[in-house]
Amino acid sequence: MTVAFNRDRLIHIFKRLAIHSILLIGALFSLFPFVWMVLTSLKSYIEASAAESFFPSRWLFSNYVQAWNQVGLFPRYFENTLFMAVTTTLGVLITSSLAGYAFARMRFPGRDTLFIILLSTMMVPFEVTLIPNFILMRDLHWIDRYEALIIPWTASAFSIFLLRQFFKAIPSELYDAAVLDGCTHLQFLWSIVLPLSKPALITSALFTFLGSWNSLMWPLLVTNNPVMRPLQIGITSFITDAGTEVQYLLAAVTISVIPVILIYFFLQRWFIEGVARVGIRG
Amino acid sequence: MVSPTQESGQHPIMRRRVLHHIDWTAYLYILPAFVILAVFHIFPVFYAIDISLNKGAINQFKFVGLQNYARALASPDFWTALVNTFSFALMTIFAAIALGLLFAYLLYQGVRGQSVYRTVYFLPYVLSTVGSSIVWAWVFDPSSGLANLALKAIGAQPLRWLIEPKGVFQLIGGQFNLSVPAWLHGPSLALVAIAIYTVWQTVGYNIVIFLAGLTNIPGEIYDAAQIDGANSLQLFRYITFPLLSPTLFFVLVISIIGSFQSFNQIYAMNTAAAQALGGPLGTTYTMTVYMFDQLYTYSNYGYASAIAVLLSVLILILTLLNFRFVGPRAETQEAGE
Structure with a gap:
């Protein structure tokens, strides 16, 4: 009896151990590039390019000041990206909340057809619209202007879909009660629906913010003036500007990822819930 | 998401009113998103097909049929x-x-x-x-x-x-x-x-x-x-x-x-x-x-x-x-x- 118990227990422990080792290897694999990036960004030029020791012999936090100042426009790149990402995100939240609400709660002729037309835009590869949009930007004289970086991306079929799904799940009794209290649609949306849809709002905000913060191909096409370029292009130009000075390059990359990581850490609880719900309903 | 039983639990008069009322303002709600998506994501698809049938610089397109595809x-x-x-x-x-x-x-x-x-x-x-x-x-x-x-x-x-x-x-x-x-x-x-x-x-x-x-x-x-x-x-x-x-x-x-x-x-x-x-x-x-x-x-x-x-x-x-x-x-x- 006791022998059998011990054997089961041993198998159980062994299984747990195996699971944890695989999970841990995965975690190391995920994290290692970050750790190396931050450590190298703190090394001296000689140490960074030799890549012989893992830890820096002297921790040079001054590399960050250098990186920030070395390419004269770096602060400007940072501002451009921040402005672009925040404005685009706000735009998407506003247009998607309104449209998502109409599709979830209101009755009007052509509702389902219009919804399907909007959804079909998710299937269109970004590359197809690239050239026509570029020509459109030229014709509108939006090249090297924030309008080109922001306005085409202030609506998203994905966000509308996500918000509509959440809005639909809110019991209609709440709306009926609100109407009896003399609430308009806009008041109901603002004071009841939106606060109840936090995971969906945060998910669509985070995806939009990430997409905008990390965008590369579109800004590359619609900006020529370095003053208008965002961080991601700024970093690539850093490679040529700073030559082989790996430590400054990696300090610049670290600076560019800090805001995104912070936002992700603070919002991840809602975000994961949001992503999970899209996955299930997909 | 609302099941039929839930819906029938509502007051009958109110339910009919909600069902037959058309919200014309709905079009205003979807307008901003629809305009952006139509202009920058739907229309460009047709424009791309059109461009693909041409060659030359942007303002001097010359129609060449399916030549680019060939x-x-x-x-x-x-x-x-x-x-x-x-x-x-x-x-x-x-x-x-x-x-x-x-x-x-x-x-x-x-x-x-x-x-x-x-x-x-x-x-x-x-x-x-x-x-x-x-x-x-x-x-x-x-x-x-x-x-x-x-x-x-x-x-x-x-x-x-x-x-x-x-x-x-x-x-x-x-x-x-x-x-x-x-x-x-x-x-x-x-x-x-x-x-x-x-x-x-x-x-x-x-x-x-x-x-x-x-x-x-x-x-x-x-x-x-x-x-x-x-x-x-x-x-x-x-x-x-x-x-x-x-x-x-x-x-x-x-x-x-x-x-x-x-x-x-x-x-x-x-x-x-x-x-x-x-x-x-x-x-x-x-x-x-x-x-x-x-x-x-x-x-x-x-x-x-x-x-x-x-x-x-x-x-x-x-x-x-x-x-x-x-x-x-x-x-x-x-x-x-």
């Missing part, structure tokens, strides 16, 4: 790009789904620190491709990179990774002094290295989605099967896998669309490894990179549009095939629950 289909570069696109998609989709499933399944076993692991795995997905590609270019650096240090540690020959145009099967054959026929060379090691990096970047998303799908499977089913004496392999084969198939289908559709559209990883890796666009001997040219090169370097608007349209048609066909052949199986599995 040129693409006759160009060896186009077919190389197509093959590279398929290799890249096969490698990344298969690995990211298999690893995503494995890690989600392990996390689902109720391990301690599940949320910490989940956060860590998702982290690469959050990072910009430009940033992480610089780090990965170092990992694959031939002289001081981590990948070669690891190979050295196990006593293997160092590789040239991102600057290696030779096919992986060709390299493996070379180790055993075998000559591999050209059609069996496989994707270049450079493309495989970019695929490894892409899997690192995207697998976290799959883990989160799969984990959500797994959590959705009712625990009673497992209990019942365990009482009947099913082992853990049988549990996975006969319960987890079929019940997870709708999620699997969703991930597959998203992954196919995503991988055929991949551009940033390849472009950024080429830049970070100081390679020309397309990598060593053009072996990392995919459809998107080829299109971008035609547009950005050569200003061939019509030709680039034709490639983009062909790519969209390809994605559309693959998605429809998916819905036609894989979708119904996923649905019946779910209904069989």
Whole structure:
């Protein structure tokens, strides 16, 4: 009896151990590039390019000041990206909340057809619209202007879909009660629906913010003036500007990822819930 | 989402009023989103088809019919790009789904620190491709990179990774002094290295989605099967896998669309490894990179549009095939629950 118990227990422990080792290897694999990036960004030029020791012999936090100042426009790149990402995100939240609400709660002729037309835009590869949009930007004289970086991306079929799904799940009794209290649609949306849809709002905000913060191909096409370029292009130009000075390059990359990581850490609880719900309903 | 019983529980008069009332203001609610999507995402599709039938500079388009399409289909570069696109998609989709499933399944076993692991795995997905590609270019650096240090540690020959145009099967054959026929060379090691990096970047998303799908499977089913004496392999084969198939289908559709559209990883890796666009001997040219090169370097608007349209048609066909052949199986599995 006791022998059998011990054997089961041993198998159980062994299984747990195996699971944890695989999970841990995965975690190391995920994290290692970050750790190396931050450590190298703190090394001296000689140490960074030799890549012989893992830890820096002297921790040079001054590399960050250098990186920030070395390419004269770096602060400007940072501002451009921040402005672009925040404005685009706000735009998407506003247009998607309104449209998502109409599709979830209101009755009007052509509702389902219009919804399907909007959804079909998710299937269109970004590359197809690239050239026509570029020509459109030229014709509108939006090249090297924030309008080109922001306005085409202030609506998203994905966000509308996500918000509509959440809005639909809110019991209609709440709306009926609100109407009896003399609430308009806009008041109901603002004071009841939106606060109840936090995971969906945060998910669509985070995806939009990430997409905008990390965008590369579109800004590359619609900006020529370095003053208008965002961080991601700024970093690539850093490679040529700073030559082989790996430590400054990696300090610049670290600076560019800090805001995104912070936002992700603070919002991840809602975000994961949001992503999970899209996955299930997909 | 509202069930019929819930709806009939409302006051009858109010219900009729709500049902028959048309909200004309709804059009105002959808107007901003609709205008943006119509102008920048729907109209451009038709415009792209139009441009693809022309050649010349932007303000001097000359109608040439289907010439750009004929040129693409006759160009060896186009077919190389197509093959590279398929290799890249096969490698990344298969690995990211298999690893995503494995890690989600392990996390689902109720391990301690599940949320910490989940956060860590998702982290690469959050990072910009430009940033992480610089780090990965170092990992694959031939002289001081981590990948070669690891190979050295196990006593293997160092590789040239991102600057290696030779096919992986060709390299493996070379180790055993075998000559591999050209059609069996496989994707270049450079493309495989970019695929490894892409899997690192995207697998976290799959883990989160799969984990959500797994959590959705009712625990009673497992209990019942365990009482009947099913082992853990049988549990996975006969319960987890079929019940997870709708999620699997969703991930597959998203992954196919995503991988055929991949551009940033390849472009950024080429830049970070100081390679020309397309990598060593053009072996990392995919459809998107080829299109971008035609547009950005050569200003061939019509030709680039034709490639983009062909790519969209390809994605559309693959998605429809998916819905036609894989979708119904996923649905019946779910209904069989």
